[in-house]
Amino acid sequence: MEAFGRKRIITLIALLALVGALSFCSASFGTYAAVRAPEVLQVLAARIGLGGGNLEATVQTTVMDLRLPRVALAILAGAALAMAGAALQGLFRNPLADPALIGVSSGASLGAVFMIVLGGGALGGVVQALGAFALPVAAMAGAMLVTFLIYRLSKVEGRTHIALMLLTGLALNALAGAGIGTMISRSSDDQLRTWTYWSLGSLGKADWRQIGVAALFIIPCLIALPWFARSLNALLLGEAEAHHLGVPIQHVKRWVILLSAAMVGAAVAACGTIGFVGLVAPHLVRLVCGPDHRLLLPASALLGSSLLLAADLAARNGGMGVDELPIGVVTALVGAPVFLALLLRARRKGEF
Amino acid sequence: MLAAHDIHFFRGHRKILEAVSGELRPGRVTALAGPNGAGKSTLLKLFSGELTPESGRVEINGKILANWSGREIAQRRAVLPQESHLAFAFPVREVVMMGRFPHLQGSETTRDGEICAAALAKVEGSHLAGRLYPTLSSGEKQRVQLARVLAQIWEPPAAGARYLLLDEPTSSLDLAHQHDALRAAQEWAHAGAVVLTVLHDLNLAMAYADDVWVLENGRLAAAGAIQEVLTGPLIERVFNVSVELLPRPGETRPAILTRRRLKPE
Numbered sequence: 001m002e003a004f005g006r007k008r009i010i011t012l013i014a015l016l017a018l019v020g021a022l023s024f025c026s027a028s029f030g031t032y033a034a035v036r037a038p039e040v041l042q043v044l045a046a047r048i049g050l051g052g053g054n055l056e057a058t059v060q061t062t063v064m065d066l067r068l069p070r071v072a073l074a075i076l077a078g079a080a081l082a083m084a085g086a087a088l089q090g091l092f093r094n095p096l097a098d099p100a101l102i103g104v105s106s107g108a109s110l111g112a113v114f115m116i117v118l119g120g121g122a123l124g125g126v127v128q129a130l131g132a133f134a135l136p137v138a139a140m141a142g143a144m145l146v147t148f149l150i151y152r153l154s155k156v157e158g159r160t161h162i163a164l165m166l167l168t169g170l171a172l173n174a175l176a177g178a179g180i181g182t183m184i185s186r187s188s189d190d191q192l193r194t195w196t197y198w199s200l201g202s203l204g205k206a207d208w209r210q211i212g213v214a215a216l217f218i219i220p221c222l223i224a225l226p227w228f229a230r231s232l233n234a235l236l237l238g239e240a241e242a243h244h245l246g247v248p249i250q251h252v253k254r255w256v257i258l259l260s261a262a263m264v265g266a267a268v269a270a271c272g273t274i275g276f277v278g279l280v281a282p283h284l285v286r287l288v289c290g291p292d293h294r295l296l297l298p299a300s301a302l303l304g305s306s307l308l309l310a311a312d313l314a315a316r317n318g319g320m321g322v323d324e325l326p327i328g329v330v331t332a333l334v335g336a337p338v339f340l341a342l343l344l345r346a347r348r349k350g351e352f
Numbered sequence: 353m354l355a356a357h358d359i360h361f362f363r364g365h366r367k368i369l370e371a372v373s374g375e376l377r378p379g380r381v382t383a384l385a386g387p388n389g390a391g392k393s394t395l396l397k398l399f400s401g402e403l404t405p406e407s408g409r410v411e412i413n414g415k416i417l418a419n420w421s422g423r424e425i426a427q428r429r430a431v432l433p434q435e436s437h438l439a440f441a442f443p444v445r446e447v448v449m450m451g452r453f454p455h456l457q458g459s460e461t462t463r464d465g466e467i468c469a470a471a472l473a474k475v476e477g478s479h480l481a482g483r484l485y486p487t488l489s490s491g492e493k494q495r496v497q498l499a500r501v502l503a504q505i506w507e508p509p510a511a512g513a514r515y516l517l518l519d520e521p522t523s524s525l526d527l528a529h530q531h532d533a534l535r536a537a538q539e540w541a542h543a544g545a546v547v548l549t550v551l552h553d554l555n556l557a558m559a560y561a562d563d564v565w566v567l568e569n570g571r572l573a574a575a576g577a578i579q580e581v582l583t584g585p586l587i588e589r590v591f592n593v594s595v596e597l598l599p600r601p602g603e604t605r606p607a608i609l610t611r612r613r614l615k616p617e
Contacts, residue, residue, distance in 0.1 A: 005459075093439070234450050236440050240402050241433060245504065246426025246454035291440035 008295045011288075015302035019075060022309035026074065027067045029317050031324075035062045070203045072211050074308040077203070077271050078281075080218045080263035082304020085278020086285070086296050087225055087260045088147070090232035091253060092154070092165060095283060096342060098335075099264045100275035102169030103146045106176035108261075108268035109199065111142025113183045116191065132213050140217070140265030146172050147261045151253070201274035201328030203312050210270055217266035221259040222301055228252055229293035236291070274328045276335020277304050277311075283338065307331070353377055354399060354515055354546050359408035361394060361570075368394045369570045372408075376563075378513040381537055381547040383557035383578065386567035387591055392550045393434065395567065396519050399548065400431040413512040426454035429515035430504040434523065434550075436497050438485050444496050445481045448472055451503035471503035472496075474536055476529065490524040498533055508544065516540050518549035522556065534560040554582060554608045566590055579605055588614060 028037040042055060043063040081099055088097045088104070099105050115138035119127045127134045149172060154165035184195055198205070206214075231252045234242040242249050267274075281304040282296060289295050311330040318325060354376040361369040369391045376382050384392050397403040398410055401417050410417040412425065430451070438447065448468040449460060456464070472478050475495040480488065488496065498521060505514040516537060522530040534549075538560050541547045551557045557564060557578065564578040568590045574581045587595045592614045597606040 093437075095440075230453065230456070233442075233446075234453055236442075237436060237438055237447075237450060238433070240397075240400075241431075241436060243402060243422070244400060244426060244429075244431040245450065246421075246423040248422050286441070291442055292446065 004292070004295075007289065011295060011299055012302065015299055015306065018306045019302055019309070022306050022313070023071045023075065026071050026309050026313050027063065029313060030062070030067055031316065032058075032062050032066075035059055035067070039063065040067070065207075069206055069208060069211055070312060071309065073203045073206050073214070073271055074312050075305040076211065076214055076218050077267040077274065078277055078304035078306070078308030079222055079301035080267040080304075081274065081277040082281035082307070083222060083225055083297055083301040084260035084263045085304075086282035086293070086300040087228075087232065087256050088278070089282055090236060090293055090296075091151070091256050091260075093236055093238075094165060095286070096166065096279070096339075096346070098276060098279035098339075099143075099260075100273055101279065101339070102150055102165060103172035103176060104143050104150075104261065104264050105268050105273040105275070106173045106180075107142035107144075107146030108139040108265045109142070109273055110176040110179045110183075111138040111140070111265070112269050113180050113195065114138055114142075116195075117183045117187050132209060136213055136217055136266045136269040139269040140262050142176075143261035143265040143268070144257065146176070147257045151257065197326060198272035199328075200326030201272040201331070203271050203308075203327055204324065205272075206270050214266045214270040218263050221263040221266075225256070225259050225263075226294070226297045228256055229297055232256070232293040232297075233291075272328065274308070274331055276331045276339065277307055279342075280331075280335050280338050281307055283342065307334075353411075353413065353513070354548070355411045355414075356395075356399070357409050357411070359395075359398060359405045359410065361391075361398060361403065361405050367570055369398070369405075372567075372570075372572050374565060374572060374575050376546045376548055378544050378546050379541055380562040381534075381541045381549065381560055382563040382565060383561035384548055384550045384565050384567065385552070385554065385557060385582075386573075390567040391570045392567055393519055396431075396517055396548070396550060400429070400517050401425065402431075412515065423454050426504070428505060428509045428512060429517070430501040432498055432501045432516075432518045432521055434519040436493065441484045441486055443481070444472070444477065444483050444485055444488070445469075447485050447496055448500045448503050451500035454504065467506045468499075468503050471499040471506060474502055474532075475499045476532060491526060491529060494521070494524045495529060495533070498536070502536060502540070505540075505545070514540065514543075514545040516545050516547045516549075518547070520550050520552065522551070522553065530556060554587065558582065558605050558608060582608070 027040045039059050040063055043060055046055060085098050088099065089095050112135055115123060115135050119134065130137055150165060150168050153168045154161055156164065184192060187195065231247045234245050234247045235249065235252065239249055282300040285296055285299045285303055289299060311327050315325040315327045315330045356372055356374050359369055359372040372395065384395065386392050394403065398405055404418065412420065412429065445468060448471055449464065452460065452464045452467065472481055475498050477495050477499055480492060480496060485493065485496065505516060508514055518537060521533045525533060534556060537547050537549055561578050563576060564581050565572060566574045566581060566586065573590055574586055584595055584597050593610045594612050594614055596609045596611060598609055599606050
């Protein structure tokens with residue numbers, strides 16, 4: 001459809017511009033007030049060989065090692081969580097599936113915590129073999145396990161039951177919590193503090209190497225998932241209907257779960273659990289552009305990046321007498337009311 | 353041709369279908385009738401490949417159903433489910449376009465657009481094209497789903513027949529649209545398609561079907577040309593109602609008048 005193609009291009013370009021603008025803002029504002037937009041531009045110009053040789057080392061470090069890693073991680077994690085949310089919502093045929101809400105992120109956390117605490121001991125061999133990949137791989141395994149379980153448990157006669165899905169998520173969240181608690185109780189004070197911060201989400205802990213590892217997992221998934229857009233559209237009709245249309249549903253389900261869980265796992269491994277991005281971004285895109293996955297998936301990814309960039313900006317510059325709020329606090333402050341609004345709407349429509 | 357060879361199907365230990373055999377031929381509308389729980393929808397699901405028989409086999413064009421690739425079979429066989437739950441706000445035109453899924457090579461062509469428009473017109477739904485699916489009434493939804501199914505097998509494949517499987521296509525429709533839906537089914541049959549439709553209304557079956565299969569407790573109680581099969585005694589025995597078949601002047605097929613319920617045995 002001509003009109004749809006045009007709408008898709010315009011929407012994606014607009015969102016790309018938003019990501020660009022927010023990235024620049026995010027790089028220009030922070031606790032170190034001496035580094036603002038002009039300094040950022042100078043550092044970037046110097047990087048690509050356009051003069052500006054007399055920059056202070058602190059300015060250089062602030063931009064390259066503090067601000068830009070955050071920007072890169074916000075873009076990656078936001079895109080991963082939002083696109084995974086959109087894809088899982090399509091798979092579950094249910095707009096309330098959020099990776100954090102239904103326990104996928106908890107599963108990832110559990111996997112990650114296992115690796116953090118046991119990495120020096122029982123799982124030492126794995127860490128040695130996988131190196132920097134050990135954490136993301138463990139997180140992905142946890143995310144995949146939970147996604148698979150929820151998918152199997154929350155379906156009644158081929159349809160995902162909303163209440164069943166949310167309650168299954170609740171139970172799996174609790175189970176993962178118990179597992180995490182057990183691990184934490186065996187950890188040192190230092191590990192505990194890292195964990196507390198991490199459990200609320202933080203973009204500040206990652207260095208370029210970790211971001212590189214996350215990108216290695218997330219970017220291929222971001223490219224691959226939209227390939228299933230049309231199949232996901234057909235799946236919204238129902239599994240039987242999609243089957244009758246020739247959609248290879250087992251294949252599609254397997255890949256969507258695999259790719260979504262891989263993205264969430266990599267994102268959680270890099271920045272902890274950040275909730276509601278996967279719920280809010282696809283919801284806003286659907287409100288404006290409709291539910292077609294050919295637009296929904298890429299647009300959600302870009303909006304997810306924007307939301308996380310904005311949330312990080314607010315977390316670092318919001319004041320409240322602290323240097324920095326955990327980013328998960330900000331996304332929950334915005335996301336939880338949206339989730340409540342969605343629930344109320346579902347209730348009004350009699351979907352419970 | 354769609355053929356069933358000695359199909360048996362169980363759900364747990366409960367027998368749903370037993371020793372069902374028969375052939376559906378191109379060019380004819382076959383009604384699938386029987387009381388609630390007789391196994392009609394299950395048989396349709398076995399024919400559509402949604403379920404696999406415990407024993408026996410289903411063949412399409414002489415090839416066992418399971419051996420067809422999903423896309424290949426979808427290019428010639430369309431299935432209308434009893435009801436469809438689509439909660440996401442797709443415009444009606446996009447829902448119909450989903451029917452073209454097995455034919456798409458890359459993106460949609462102008463031809464796909466024309467087919468979808470024509471399919472919508474066929475169910476008197478052209479004015480719904482821009483509406484959002486969840487805002488439709490249940491009858492309108494059923495018509496849009498029928499349009500999607502018709503768009504799926506709008507053109508005959510290079511070889512072999514088309515297959516149209518309908519599960520109670522008239523259940524939510526008003527009287528005029530019931531006739532529209534069944535006339536479309538008839539049109540497909542006349543163009544060489546194999547058409548099987550579950551119907552509860554025996555008068556509609558009498559008006560539009562050429563053949564009928566009557567299921568009773570999972571067994572094929574009778575099958576054949578509809579006028580020969582749907583006799584008073586058979587209807588009374590299978591459906592537990594007392595009936596009168598009224599010949600109609602100028603028509604070859606009688607009207608069926610149900611009078612009262614018979615006591616179950």
